[in-house]
Amino acid sequence: MAQSKGPLDGVKVVACSTAQAGTVPYMLMADLGAEVIKIEVPNGGDNSRGSSIFPGLPSTYFETNNRGVKSMTLNLKNPEAREILHKLVARADIFGQNFRPGAAEKNGFGYEDLKKINPKLVYVSISGYGPKGPNAALPGTDSMAQALGGIAQAYSQPGQPLRTGIVSVADETCAILAFGGMLAALHCARTQGIGQKVECSLLGGQIRLMGWTLTTAMWRNQDPVTGQARITGTAERPGISASFNDANGKPLVFQLSGNGEWKDAMSALGFYDRLVEAGFGNLGVAITSEEQRKALLSKLDSLFATGPRDRWVDILRKADIVSAPINTLLEASNDPDVVANGYVTEVEYPEYGKKLKVHGTPWQFSETPAKIGVAPKLGEHNDALLAELGYTDADIQGLRERKVI
Secondary structure (H helix, E strand, C coil), X not given: CCCCCCCCCCCEEEEECCCCCCCHHHHHHHHCCCEEEEEEXXXXXXXXXXXXXXXXXXXXXXXXXXXXXXXXXXXXXXHHHHHHHHHHHHHCCEEEECCCCCHHHHCCCCHXXXXXXXXXXXXXXXXXXXXXXXXXXXXXXXXXXXXXXXHHHHCCCCCCCCCCCCCCHHHHHHHHHHHHHHHHHHHHHHHHCCCEEEEEEHHHHHHHHCHHHHHHHHHHCCCCCCCCEEEEECCCCEEEEEEEECCCCCEXXXXXXXXXXXXXXXXXXXXXXXXXXXXXXXXXXXXXXXXHHHHHHHHHHHHHCCCCHHHHHHHHHHCCCEEEECCCHHHHHCCHHXXXXXXXXXXXXXXHCEEEEEECCCCCCCCCCCCCCCCCCCCCCHHHHHHHCCCCHHHXXXXXHCCCC
């Protein structure tokens, strides 16, 4: 039986992109069958090739963000290299770049330059702050977007300074939004014949990630209460999402809505009678009084500290209450649901003589499943891609000698 093709089979992408937000959208496309040609500078390539390297292993950074793509080296300061890029763009559906604002235009691959070559081209540009505003021309990073976008408050504790996190949530959010945006624009190009520029930013993605919590803050004109619990709603219909440590200091979380679920959950745990004695038979009192809120959380702290996490989570789930252990990154990679759904998988690396754990795919396609590849060697696909453009072996050798590739 012929191997199934990915859902994006036939889509051609050229990307002059580096780092994380600029590469992950195209890695996702490669997972789903698109041909993605990554343009890199000769003699070194993407700087992230040298990031996070362990002895005897490839770069975790580069591998995670560039698997399944093809690598082509071009010295875009050279007119011949720009000519090759333009030939690739003429055949492409999508072009992507995340250079500092203005750099693409300076080097001959801005939107206005490339749409003359391919009017149906979807041109994706990723920046730090967005195309408008006082800081539009500045470079951006994940930590900058986390700092400006409000997520530092999401995991802060009252009285403690706000800090950005270790996981690149701004990069990844922007990347996923860029992925969706380019597919929407591709649909438009194919159905209406209209190419266009799609602009995403690290900051814009981070603001979107704040969701309804940001809307609530804006409507109330007041920052949310932070800490171990999120108590929301009204006294008549309260909700709670809170984390607690068990007898061994291992954290768990549960979330419920309404006094009915509150009673069901606390009764299943064996806590309800003691909570009633303390005045918390109704969760709504924690909304109307900050003092009561603190007292309730303190009481729950002491109750959850009397038993093991797995027991509490099991009881709550059997009572149809949403609950889960709070995983570390390593625990998350081994979580049974993560593994069962292929969100983490293993890939063979013959060069290193190992099978290594990697990100799987977040999607399940019944007929055209994703295929997990590996990142390319620098310039690995130069000869094959240039041959497709009509260059002979002698031509390619000449390009090397002239340091075009």
